[in-house]
Amino acid sequence: xxxxxxxxxxxxxxSAWMLEETWASPIIxxxxxxxxxxxxxxxxxxxMRLLGRGLIKTPLNQLAREMDRWMIWSFxxxxxxxxxxxxxxxxxxxxxxxxxxxxxxxxxxxxxNFTIRRRVAFAEEGSLGHWPKVVGFLSIGMWTxxxxxxRLIGLLS
Amino acid sequence: MRSLFEWVDAxxxxxxxxxxxxxxxxxxxxxxxxxxxxxxxxxxxDMRLVGLTLRKVPVxxxxxxxxxxxxxxxxxxxxxxxLLLYSQPMRYYGNFYFWAKMVLMLIAGINMFWxxxxxxxxVQAWDQGREIPMNARLxxxxxxxxxxxxxxxxxxxxxxxxxxxxxxxxxxxx
Numbered sequence: 001x002x003x004x005x006x007x008x009x010x011x012x013x014x015s016a017w018m019l020e021e022t023w024a025s026p027i028i029x030x031x032x033x034x035x036x037x038x039x040x041x042x043x044x045x046x047x048m049r050l051l052g053r054g055l056i057k058t059p060l061n062q063l064a065r066e067m068d069r070w071m072i073w074s075f076x077x078x079x080x081x082x083x084x085x086x087x088x089x090x091x092x093x094x095x096x097x098x099x100x101x102x103x104x105x106x107x108x109x110x111x112x113n114f115t116i117r118r119r120v121a122f123a124e125e126g127s128l129g130h131w132p133k134v135v136g137f138l139s140i141g142m143w144t145x146x147x148x149x150x151r152l153i154g155l156l157s
Numbered sequence: 158m159r160s161l162f163e164w165v166d167a168x169x170x171x172x173x174x175x176x177x178x179x180x181x182x183x184x185x186x187x188x189x190x191x192x193x194x195x196x197x198x199x200x201x202x203d204m205r206l207v208g209l210t211l212r213k214v215p216v217x218x219x220x221x222x223x224x225x226x227x228x229x230x231x232x233x234x235x236x237x238x239x240l241l242l243y244s245q246p247m248r249y250y251g252n253f254y255f256w257a258k259m260v261l262m263l264i265a266g267i268n269m270f271w272x273x274x275x276x277x278x279x280v281q282a283w284d285q286g287r288e289i290p291m292n293a294r295l296x297x298x299x300x301x302x303x304x305x306x307x308x309x310x311x312x313x314x315x316x317x318x319x320x321x322x323x324x325x326x327x328x329x330x331x
Contacts (some may be wrong), residue, residue: 026316030309037308041197045211048226058214066210085262095207104239144190151189 003094006078009097018088028084031138035077042145050136053153060132071113077088093153102149111135162246173242181244188237194230194312198223198303203304206297208289215284216293220277251330253320258310265303272296 012095018024024122046067048054055063086093093099120128165171174180202219205211211219213275241250249255276292283290289297 006189026313030312033308033312034305037193037196037200041201044197045201055214056217057218147190147193148186151186
């Protein structure tokens with residue numbers, strides 16, 4: 001069922017246009033990379049603070065609230081620029097194990113962010129013991145994993 | 158310059174790195190991840206200077222607390238970038254985007270030093286305030302644009318068929 005869905009995506013006129021238009025893929029990929037940098041920065045500023053590093057003189061919840069919108073909007077940009085790439089190379093993605101590992105971590109990362117990470121980062125500081133460090137470490141690990149697998153789709157698939 | 162690239166290209170260690178199945182994906186992946194660490198943190202420093210975010214954070218806090226991490230990312234990025242170049246020098250020699258990236262990085266570096274040794278000296282006067290001097294804002298905008306262009310040209314290096322016609326006419330890579 002999933003395979004036929006990916007075949008359908010690959011067969012869309014938009015996918016054909018993406019592949020035929022010389023500059024479409026490069027522009028989308030460049031925008032995706034710029035969005036990745038914005039997303040990584042927003043995640044790291046808060047995660048380093050959770051680990052007790054970085055901007056430690058600024059209250060954690062203040063920092064987390066400020067970075068939240070940057071994280072969300074840069075993720076939206078990542079999705080908007082990532083979807084056309086998946087559409088145009090749907091079957092390559094389908095047969096790549098890295099694509100599926102990446103998507104699994106993206107989903108877990110999003111759930112983790114909007115539940116546990118947000119709760120810990122927005123909480124009163126000092127009330128959660130070592131949890132902020134654990135959460136910061138897991139968040140950095142997950143999003144690093146996403147970047148690694150994303151890069152490997154193009155290189156090893 | 159070309160003979161230097163050709164000399165490196167023929168070195169046994171360069172050939173070994175080029176022929177290794179795992180070296181290129183490993184180096185490029187580390188290059189991208191370290192770019193996220195460096196460029197991600199620098200982007201928010203620049204946006205603080207421009208006044209787009211972190212406005213309640215004293216300006217001087219960011220270089221003190223975030224730059225060691227950003228510089229670690231930059232160091233890893235430089236090493237992996239140098240190894241990528243070392244492994245395929247002739248691939249990059251004729252690549253317009255490679256040279257454009259190098260020039261942009263140089264200009265971004267000059268902008269950074271100029272800001273550090275000129276504008277940043279008076280940081281105590283505007284550290285806590287929301288009003289950032291025009292010179293600092295300008296340095297932030299220039300830095301944002303330049304590092305974004307470095308990221309873009311870095312990605313474009315993979316598209317050797319999309320180089321400007323005037324560059325192709327120079328026949329540098331031939």
